[in-house]
Amino acid sequence: MEKTTLKLHGMSCASCANSVEKAIRSVPGVNECQVNFGAEQATVKYDPKETDLKAIQDAVDAAGYSAYPLQERDIMTGEDDAEKQVRLKETRNLLRKLVAGGILSAVLVIGSLPAMTGLHLPLIPMWLHNPWVQLVLTAPVQFWCGASFYVNAWKALKRHTATMDTLVVLGTSTAYLYSLFPTFFPDYFIAQGLKPDVYYEAAAIIITLILLGRVLENRARRQTSEAIRKLIALQAKTARLVRGGREVDVPIEEVQIEDVVLVRPGESIPVDGEVIEGTSTIDEAMVTGESVSVKKHPGDEVIGATINKTGSFKFRATRVGKDTVLAQIVQLVQQAQGSKAPIQRLADKVTGWFVPAVIAIAFLTFIIWFTITSNLTLALNATVGVLIIACPCALGLATPTSVMVGTGKGAENGILIKDAQSLELAHKIQTIVLDKTGTITQGKPTVTDFVTVNGTENGNELKLLKLAASVERNSEHPLAEAVVRYASSQQVELVDAKNFEAIAGSGVQGIVDDNLVQIGTQRWMSELGIDTQVLQSCRERLEYLSKTTILIAVDGQVQGIMGISDALKPSSVQAIRALERLGLEVVMLTGDNRPTAEAIAREVGIKQVFAEVRPDQKAAVVKSLQKEEQKSRGVGEQGRNRNSKSRIVAMVGDGINDAPALAVADVGIAIGTGTDVAIAASDITLISGDLRFIVTAIQLSRATIGNIRQNLFFAFVYNVAGIPIAAGILFPIFGWLLNPMIAGAAMAFSSVSVVSNALRLRNFKPKAIGL
Numbered sequence: 001m002e003k004t005t006l007k008l009h010g011m012s013c014a015s016c017a018n019s020v021e022k023a024i025r026s027v028p029g030v031n032e033c034q035v036n037f038g039a040e041q042a043t044v045k046y047d048p049k050e051t052d053l054k055a056i057q058d059a060v061d062a063a064g065y066s067a068y069p070l071q072e073r074d075i076m077t078g079e080d081d082a083e084k085q086v087r088l089k090e091t092r093n094l095l096r097k098l099v100a101g102g103i104l105s106a107v108l109v110i111g112s113l114p115a116m117t118g119l120h121l122p123l124i125p126m127w128l129h130n131p132w133v134q135l136v137l138t139a140p141v142q143f144w145c146g147a148s149f150y151v152n153a154w155k156a157l158k159r160h161t162a163t164m165d166t167l168v169v170l171g172t173s174t175a176y177l178y179s180l181f182p183t184f185f186p187d188y189f190i191a192q193g194l195k196p197d198v199y200y201e202a203a204a205i206i207i208t209l210i211l212l213g214r215v216l217e218n219r220a221r222r223q224t225s226e227a228i229r230k231l232i233a234l235q236a237k238t239a240r241l242v243r244g245g246r247e248v249d250v251p252i253e254e255v256q257i258e259d260v261v262l263v264r265p266g267e268s269i270p271v272d273g274e275v276i277e278g279t280s281t282i283d284e285a286m287v288t289g290e291s292v293s294v295k296k297h298p299g300d301e302v303i304g305a306t307i308n309k310t311g312s313f314k315f316r317a318t319r320v321g322k323d324t325v326l327a328q329i330v331q332l333v334q335q336a337q338g339s340k341a342p343i344q345r346l347a348d349k350v351t352g353w354f355v356p357a358v359i360a361i362a363f364l365t366f367i368i369w370f371t372i373t374s375n376l377t378l379a380l381n382a383t384v385g386v387l388i389i390a391c392p393c394a395l396g397l398a399t400p401t402s403v404m405v406g407t408g409k410g411a412e413n414g415i416l417i418k419d420a421q422s423l424e425l426a427h428k429i430q431t432i433v434l435d436k437t438g439t440i441t442q443g444k445p446t447v448t449d450f451v452t453v454n455g456t457e458n459g460n461e462l463k464l465l466k467l468a469a470s471v472e473r474n475s476e477h478p479l480a481e482a483v484v485r486y487a488s489s490q491q492v493e494l495v496d497a498k499n500f501e502a503i504a505g506s507g508v509q510g511i512v513d514d515n516l517v518q519i520g521t522q523r524w525m526s527e528l529g530i531d532t533q534v535l536q537s538c539r540e541r542l543e544y545l546s547k548t549t550i551l552i553a554v555d556g557q558v559q560g561i562m563g564i565s566d567a568l569k570p571s572s573v574q575a576i577r578a579l580e581r582l583g584l585e586v587v588m589l590t591g592d593n594r595p596t597a598e599a600i601a602r603e604v605g606i607k608q609v610f611a612e613v614r615p616d617q618k619a620a621v622v623k624s625l626q627k628e629e630q631k632s633r634g635v636g637e638q639g640r641n642r643n644s645k646s647r648i649v650a651m652v653g654d655g656i657n658d659a660p661a662l663a664v665a666d667v668g669i670a671i672g673t674g675t676d677v678a679i680a681a682s683d684i685t686l687i688s689g690d691l692r693f694i695v696t697a698i699q700l701s702r703a704t705i706g707n708i709r710q711n712l713f714f715a716f717v718y719n720v721a722g723i724p725i726a727a728g729i730l731f732p733i734f735g736w737l738l739n740p741m742i743a744g745a746a747m748a749f750s751s752v753s754v755v756s757n758a759l760r761l762r763n764f765k766p767k768a769i770g771l
Contacts, residue, residue: 038400
């Protein structure tokens with residue numbers, strides 16, 4: 001399957017989004033499609049053997065809309081010129097029509113005041129009362145300002161569907177066409193005992209109000225993508241390269257891998273790279289969310305778009321263009337903003353049948369009013385009001401706008417959320433499983449103790465260290481790297497090891513100078529039948545001190561033991577306490593030996609520990625936790641899912657060996673300082689590696705879901721209450737409510753209010769919970 005994201009044009013409401021989604025799903029070979037009305041995007045998975053991008057675009061065109069792939073533009077350039085010109089043209093056209101409609105509608109209202117109030121108003125010219133004048137003034141509003149409604153309604157009719165444009169056209173055309181009869185045949189109405197009233201001003205004002213709503217809505221929706229624009233704006237426009245001993249300023253697009261870049265104080269780092277000369281402190285807050293500047297030395301990595309604070313330095317470019325960290329962040333945020341949250345399904349189902357149901361209700365309203373009162377005016381007002389007020393736009397915008405703002409706010413805080421489903425699920429987390437090395441600890445273990453069976457005489461210690469480090473240098477495990485660094489500090493010269501083999505979760509072995517060297521855990525030594533009793537007391541002492549121990553055996557005989565310490569991250573204790581205060585059960589999962597794991601757990605306050613777990617067993621542990629019944633104490637600040645039969649489990653890790661567990665967890669959270677494999681397998685990535693950002697991610701999820709629920713509640717209540725009111729249920733008490741113009745204003749207000757409420761998430765700030 002291939003995956004692509006399409007930018008859509010021409011959608012005016014949630015029903016349009018449903019039409020586009022159905023059209024794309026009907027293409028043979030399309031496996032999955034999600035249309036996000038708020039982001040105006042479609043995410044499509046398809047089989048390239050059965051279909052292609054052009055066939056999908058043709059299906060969208062046939063449905064009356066247009067689409068083009070986002071992948072065709074550089075991820076870091078924002079809108080390309082073509083898209084920008086289209087958007088500007090649409091905005092200007094909409095504003096022109098709004099201004100024209102506003103002026104003409106104002107004149108029409110002034111001219112209609114005597115008829116509406118029953119008063120003689122001498123300041124208003126008599127000719128403005130004339131129906132023929134009102135007809136002439138209304139025609140441009142109806143057929144030029146409202147042209148897009150007619151075009152889109154006609155396209156929907158050809159597809160045998162109905163949209164918001166259908167409702168607007170039916171409502172305003174009814175008022176307009178009815179007004180033509182008393183204009184052309186006033187005597188007939190007088191003969192029938194009816195007042196020859198016209199409703200041109202109602203049709204014009206409704207169209208103008210809806211245009212005003214769209215202008216305000218479009219402006220507000222553009223603000224939901226502000227986070228992406230901020231990220232893109234961080235990137236430097238030029239880079240200062242060092243070529244042939246000279247400094248040359250070039251556009252950032254011309255920087256290539258291996259180029260040497262010079263950065264001075266106060267400048268933005270143009271691309272990702274590795275420091276090769278000089279030292280400085282870097283402000284990485286805009287990418288990682290971490291406010292404390294980071295000291296950089298030769299050999300350290302730097303991230304493009306971060307700010308150099310103090311010194312000058314040179315670095316070698318390692319990632320450029322769409323491969324930089326910033327570009328990948330932007331791409332992930334765009335992917336998340338275009339996805340659809342599960343909570344949106346209800347709104348999608350409603351909007352699918354909403355418009356046809358409203359047309360039926362409007363027809364029934366007319367029949368009831370006319371039958372009961374024989375008053376054509378009242379029946380007409382109620383019918384038009386129902387058609388106008390029932391627009392499902394608010395329902396369609398309720399979820400995607402909140403998701404767009406929430407995921408963007410996450411990126412600002414150094415939290416990358418892969419999709420809307422992960423954002424929604426994070427607020428339900430009940431149990432959180434933490435890997436130890438690199439997650440709770442810093443992931444930079446150091447050898448602190450080295451004890452040999454034969455002591456240090458005749459260089460025994462250095463000989464054994466040479467054997468052990470020569471084998472370990474073939475491994476990428478953090479403990480192996482610690483052993484090699486320790487050997488280097490002791491100036492031990494290493495040799496090649498033959499027949500190297502790594503046994504996952506146990507240790508490594510190889511042949512050095514014709515000696516079989518085996519280095520690993522106590523459990524593995526026992527499995528090999530190697531007696532380690534001579535070092536038993538030493539091992540227990542080291543493990544009691546929270547140190548990881550590895551045993552060294554040569555030719556089947558234990559010869560030494562190493563104690564390796566991995567310091568806790570400064571934020572680990574605070575983060576774990578905060579997670580518990582959120583109502584989460586915190587669990588440690590590690591391949592380290594039990595005494596060491598339990599000692600670390602005591603330091604950070606974790607009560608449940610799974611130790612000596614091999615990488616292939618970690619996913620099984622997560623599955624077992626998911627199957628356990630939720631404990632009676634509840635699951636969060638409001639006891640969410642108290643009666644749930646299974647737990648929602650999140651896994652936090654940073655290594656390759658954590659990837660299976662991250663993938664099987666309900667929510668996988670990767671530490672951004674870890675491996676690419678772990679990040680790819682996760683649902684949420686913490687760029688800085690600070691565990692406190694897990695708390696921020698959960699708080700953000702809860703805030704976003706709360707915001708979505710507010711929007712959906714308002715949208716449902718608006719429609720549930722608005723339709724009966726427009727139909728005249730309150731007419732005996734509030735007769736003035738039976739006015740199509742009020743319905744038009746309410747409809748415009750509903751969409752703008754939902755988007756405005758979603759924009760409140762931009763003010764989100766993580767709460768300090770006992771930190």
